[in-house]
Amino acid sequence: MTDKETYFIRISDERRPGIYGIGECALFRGLSADDTPDYEDMLAQVCADISRQGLTAFVPSDSSSIRFGAESALADLRNGGRRLLWPGRWTRGEIAIPINGLIWMGSHDRMLARIDEKIEAGFRCIKLKIGGIRFDEELNLINHIRERYAPEELELRLDANGSFTPSDALCNLRALAPYGIHSIEQPIKAGQTEAMAEICRKSPIPVALDEELIGCRDTKSKIALLDSIKPQYIILKPSLCGGFAASEEWAALACERGIGWWATSALESDIGLNAIAQWCGSMNTKIPQGLGTGRLYVNNIASPLRQIGDGLRYDPEGVWELPEMEWK
Structure with missing residues (x-):
């Protein structure tokens, strides 16, 4: 491999301007079960669903990498958009x-x-x-x-x-x-x-x-x-x-x-x-x-x-x- 294609999803809330969560929809071509020709269409649909439903949006379980990215972005946004998805001892630098x-x-x-x-x-x-x-x-x-x-x-x-x-x-x-x-x-x-x-x-x-x-x-x-x-x-x-x-x-x-x-x-x-x-x-x-x-x-x-x-x-x-x- 000399390159790897990936996608990022960003979720923001208009009630909290300037704050957003970001996640990586880490599609692995040739290995992911969701490596399909309509991948970008599925991703666009998930983004539309989140825009419509908000933070409780349902992310389809049949799209592993999209679910991974959306769950990450939603967790990031819920915790203030600081890339702290699961804050704890590790993110405080206390443990390795x-x-x-x-x-x-x-x-x-x-x-x-x-x-x-x-x-x-x-x-x-x-x-x-x-x-x-x-x-x-x-x-x-x-x-x-x-x-x-x-x-x-x-x-x-x-x-x-x-x-x-x-x-x-x-x-x-x-x-x-x-x-x-x-x-x-x-x-x-x-x-x-x-x-x-x-x-x-x-x-x-x-x-x-x-x-x-x-x-x-x-x-x-x-x-x-x-x-x-x-x-x-x-x-x-x-x-x-x-x-x-x-x-x-x-x-x-x-x-x-x-x-x-x-x-x-x-x-x-x-x-x-x-x-x-x-x-x-x-x-x-x-x-x-x-x-x-x-x-x-x-x-x-x-x-x-x-x-x-x-x-x-x-x-x-x-x-x-x-x-x-x-x-x-």
């Missing part, structure tokens, strides 16, 4: 949200260099994307990590992005098990419910569902998915799995079943990342979250978000610098 260091796919040498950089920066939880190079090379890389850092020193999460097949998944997972892996996300492609359930039942490594959650909208479907697959973890990406209200429902249903969860950003700008981080802060999460800082972007929005070591912080003295945009 622990995050994992993400290692992108690449050559063996490049991935190894990136791992060393993350560890030197203070990370004690690393998420390694696998499936981009030969599996034996990846095993060699993981072995190298474990020769230097024991599991109690460094938590290692893997994300296969569906790169295993149902026939080779368990064999690969058994090969990975001796290295003290915390969990592996989406070992096979989403939509293979029976195969995934078998993998979760037999895997020596805890399995986390990620893409499997995308497009699963109603409560009945969520319950059916969790009860049939029985994963050890689920990964919540609010912009992809229904917004914040839907993510809270996912989290509650998971907790009822003894399933763990953490949240992950999905290449949002700092507008969207700020919303996810504040939501995480309000949920009192303890384990490392998958919250990137958007440093991939050369034109990200300047914000009070600060990455210090392996923690994401909010600087109360920091300033938002929102670009001038032509609003439709």
